[in-house]
Amino acid sequence: MKNHNNNHQFNIDKFYKSYLNGPRIFKNRDALDSWYIPKELPHRDSQIKNIAEKTACALLGDTPPSFLCYGMTGTGKTATIRYVSQKLAQQTSEIKPWWIYINCNVVSTPYRILAHIYNTISRQEKIPPTGLPKDIIFKNLLGLLDSKIGNSICFLVLDEIDILVNKKGGNEILYDLTRLNENLDKCKTCLIGISNKLKFRENLDPRIISSLGEEHIVFPSYDASELRDILNDRAKIAFNEGVLKEEVIPLCAAFAAKENGDARKALQLLRKAGELVERVQNKIVTSKHVEKAQEELENDHIMEYIKGIPLQSKLVLASIYLISKFSPEHVIISGDIYDVHSEIRGLIPGIRQLTKRRISDYINELALAGIISADVKSMGHYGRTKIIKFDISMELIEKALLDSDKTKGIMNHKPVFLQANKVKLKNNIFKKLI
Numbered sequence: 001m002k003n004h005n006n007n008h009q010f011n012i013d014k015f016y017k018s019y020l021n022g023p024r025i026f027k028n029r030d031a032l033d034s035w036y037i038p039k040e041l042p043h044r045d046s047q048i049k050n051i052a053e054k055t056a057c058a059l060l061g062d063t064p065p066s067f068l069c070y071g072m073t074g075t076g077k078t079a080t081i082r083y084v085s086q087k088l089a090q091q092t093s094e095i096k097p098w099w100i101y102i103n104c105n106v107v108s109t110p111y112r113i114l115a116h117i118y119n120t121i122s123r124q125e126k127i128p129p130t131g132l133p134k135d136i137i138f139k140n141l142l143g144l145l146d147s148k149i150g151n152s153i154c155f156l157v158l159d160e161i162d163i164l165v166n167k168k169g170g171n172e173i174l175y176d177l178t179r180l181n182e183n184l185d186k187c188k189t190c191l192i193g194i195s196n197k198l199k200f201r202e203n204l205d206p207r208i209i210s211s212l213g214e215e216h217i218v219f220p221s222y223d224a225s226e227l228r229d230i231l232n233d234r235a236k237i238a239f240n241e242g243v244l245k246e247e248v249i250p251l252c253a254a255f256a257a258k259e260n261g262d263a264r265k266a267l268q269l270l271r272k273a274g275e276l277v278e279r280v281q282n283k284i285v286t287s288k289h290v291e292k293a294q295e296e297l298e299n300d301h302i303m304e305y306i307k308g309i310p311l312q313s314k315l316v317l318a319s320i321y322l323i324s325k326f327s328p329e330h331v332i333i334s335g336d337i338y339d340v341h342s343e344i345r346g347l348i349p350g351i352r353q354l355t356k357r358r359i360s361d362y363i364n365e366l367a368l369a370g371i372i373s374a375d376v377k378s379m380g381h382y383g384r385t386k387i388i389k390f391d392i393s394m395e396l397i398e399k400a401l402l403d404s405d406k407t408k409g410i411m412n413h414k415p416v417f418l419q420a421n422k423v424k425l426k427n428n429i430f431k432k433l434i
């Protein structure tokens with residue numbers, strides 16, 4: 001029971017004490033959180049203006065047009081809508097519009113969306129999480145909208161609307177929501193859809209496009225200089241003065257600009273860099289910390305990705321791992337992976353043998369995700385062959401595969417063709433050819 005050895009035990013009281021006495025990096029860490037709405041949103045002026053113009057008539061009790069917001073991830077769509085909704089709510093007008101925000105990734109079924117709208121307006125859990133027929137909820141909802149919201153406007157924001165569209169019954173509920181106004185006496189609703197899947201409109205019912213999709217607002221990705229402006233504003237609120245070396249923000253911006261100009265990524269990097277410095281109780285954040293933060297975030301991302309892939313794909317990955325582990329010099333070709341996959345899948349109950357073709361599909365998917373590279377090389381009279389290599393560290397692959405119950409038991413299996421040290425003759429030729 002080595003964990004009980006007092007010399008090695010983590011001293012939590014001491015840790016907290018030294019944390020509290022250590023240097024203060026953050027003034028307001030929350031300002032780097034994705035839910036924080038800053039006072040200004042740099043480089044989103046035209047979108048804010050457009051949405052403000054569309055929604056202003058709600059202050060007079062008139063119905064704004066429904067519309068969609070599009071843009072890649074981290075381009076400020078959610079932040080902009082929340083910003084405008086706050087501003088609209090702060091206006092001193094007789095008519096106070098309502099805003100109901102629904103993230104379709106969280107409130108994920110048509111039923112729950114209706115229940116969520118109802119319960120948010122009624123401020124009580126009146127609609128149970130399952131069970132009522134849809135038309136009853138609809139009738140109740142219409143009654144509630146008229147009685148509680150009266151002559152005002154109710155904005156219904158459907159964030160990540162693409163997820164809803166791809167769900168069973170998603171199109172129908174959207175259609176019903178676009179038609180609410182026809183059945184309301186006093187209240188009027190306005191739908192705002194947000195999506196980072198630019199192509200999701202292809203799955204929309206044409207009737208919905210005509211009432212929702214014709215007007216849309218595009219959120220272009222940020223470039224590095226725009227990201228710098230965003231980060232500078234946030235850093236002033238989040239960090240104590242003098243904590244960030246001047247190269248830090250440009251570097252975070254540059255990393256995030258490479259990843260499609262994702263402001264969320266830029267903010268995460270900055271926060272993580274600060275936390276790394278805090279962890280070692282240093283006083284200054286430098287480019288080294290940003291690089292480390294980038295590496296850690298990337299690793300987290302890869303771990304998540306590997307955890308999420310199907311078991312067969314994990315076994316393909318494990319096959320490559322096992323060959324590299326037991327024979328680092330071996331030139332891996334698809335046929336080797338096929339052999340090892342057949343061996344290890346036999347060690348796990350209920351796992352099917354895959355065809356060479358399916359193995360090749362999995363290899364391509366892993367290559368597309370940047371986990372491995374699979375380059376086609378010409379091997380003289382052996383023809384053209386795919387040579388497979390890891391693009392990320394073996395430790396990371398090992399960590400991810402050991403983390404899964406199904407794969408952890410096979411991580412020490414030595415591939416049969418390596419067991420008798422009878423490395424295929426062909427491989428030596430390949431080694432010379434590449």
Ligand SMILES: Nc1ncnc2c1ncn2[C@@H]1O[C@H](COP(=O)(O)OP(=O)(O)OP(=O)(O)O)[C@@H](O)[C@H]1O
Nearest residue numbers: 034041042073074075076077078079196230263264
């Ligand atoms: N122009 C901006 N100014 C300040 N902060 C911004 C700006 N744009 C985005 N952000 C910040 O970046 C983060 C991500 O933005 P947001 O959540 O709005 O992205 P999104 O477009 O909704 O992405 P997704 O499609 O992934 O939901 C948030 O923390 C947000 O506050």
Ligand SMILES: [Mg+2]
Nearest residue numbers: 077078079159
């Ligand atoms: Mg969003």
